[in-house]
Amino acid sequence: MNRPTDRNSFRKAAEAKFPIKIDIAVADGQRWPYADMLAWCRDNVAAGEWAEHSQQLRKKGERPIDSSRWYFSSDADAEAFRQRWCGDVA
Secondary structure, three states: OOOOOOOOHHHHHHHHHOOEEEEEEOOOOOOOOHHHHHHHHHHHOOOOOEEEEEEEEOOOOOOOEEEEEEEEOOHHHHHHHHHHHOOOOO
């Protein structure tokens, strides 16, 4: 019998490897530029210096919120990402 996939293994590995984490939640009905964010990271951050995983945050009695967590090794890369995708939000 095959062992079920551990959906948290990637998240756990990224949490252990990357010191900088940026969470981005998507408001209901807003366009989520997820593919653009991935392309930006691939074009602007060295391979192996970033990672990402998506999730749905759920609170009892509320609608789920889509979000993604972006991981970075360097402050400079994380700040460039924040400037591009988070605007004035720090």
